[in-house]
Amino acid sequence: MDAALELLAQRGQEGVTLREITDRAEANVAAVSYHFGSLKALFDAAIEHALERYLDAQMNAVASLDPAAGIEDLAAAFAGPMMRALAAGGRELAVMRTVARVGIDPPQGWDRLAAKFQQSRRDVAEVLSSKLPGVDEQELNFRIRCAAGLLNWLALAPIGAELTAEPAEQIERWLVPVLAGALHGSPAATSRASARRDSQRP
Template identity: 80%
Template sequence: MATERTDQRREAGQRTRDRLLAAALELLAQRGQEGVTLREITDLAGANVAAVSYHFGSLKALCDAAIEQALEQYLDAQIDAVASLDSTSGLEELAAAFAGPMMRALVAGGRDLAVMRTVARVGIDPPEGWDRLAAKFQQSRDDIAGRLSVTLPGVGAPELEFRIRCAAGMLNWLALAPIGTELAAAPVRQTEQWLVSVLAGAFRGTPSSG
């Protein structure tokens, strides 16, 4: 019986933690890091201030954790999309899988794009907690590099990683720049075609002259 009560408390605590993370991300997407208060988050989550201290320690730690969770979900979606490709997939299919999570946010606009903007903005100077995701970042790059090395056998590993990082930088820029909002209002098919074409070009690169 004692074990059952302990499990129930643990589950209730996890639900409270999840609600706090969801509320923090929602408000961060609406207002940015400077416009969110602890009271607003706890009110939206239906929790008390003590719960924030217990689960996270501070408002900043809660906000960092919420953004980190959104980033992890983005990386998981990207990794899964690339893993779903078959051996016959070309650069365009790879670019579409790589860009898929961001492309969906750009097309949807609204909250989805606001969340991606928040993640991209914090990613310019990431908090220490993001070190936990270093392995997932590397897995994503390695998975893509492995496929590119088959399609582009003459390109060395350092250059392939450089191209992948450049492609990722393009996606972040699209989220942060005004064009992100413009794309949300553009025809979906057009946005997908243009973005996939540009990213495939970044992966393809140009032949070296020397």
């Protein structure tokens, strides 16, 4: 799967042959057929595995936050895996770009990781809700999904390639406040949401 993902990230599905993958992995074609059934199934499994590792890294970073951590700390934990890929460039960023494409537009039938996506958002929402008690769950979820979309877009857009020329500290200094702003929203909007909820109480 690692060999397939590396070649896939470099050239896309149309540019990679099964023979190239098996040569790089020092495996035989029969092993791919036995374990995966087809080249497409191997690609799907490799991308899904990379996406799962990305979500696990995100969830572990959020789970390790101190209870006193602020929204910028949460943003840094949430963006950590992507920031590391942007700073590293090369193969790591190429793999992240492949993962980002799937994150933006998952293929049909890719529902195995749906529960993990939901858990990841719940973990972030739990931390965020303690910092923003006036914002309801639906809005928090919207902000989190927007922040995730921004990270995926950065991996794919030209601005992401520009960031790879910057040191890791600069990437964090630029990116974390932007994500924190997306998660926090404006104080006025938060106040309006709180007032609206209060007015709906009996």
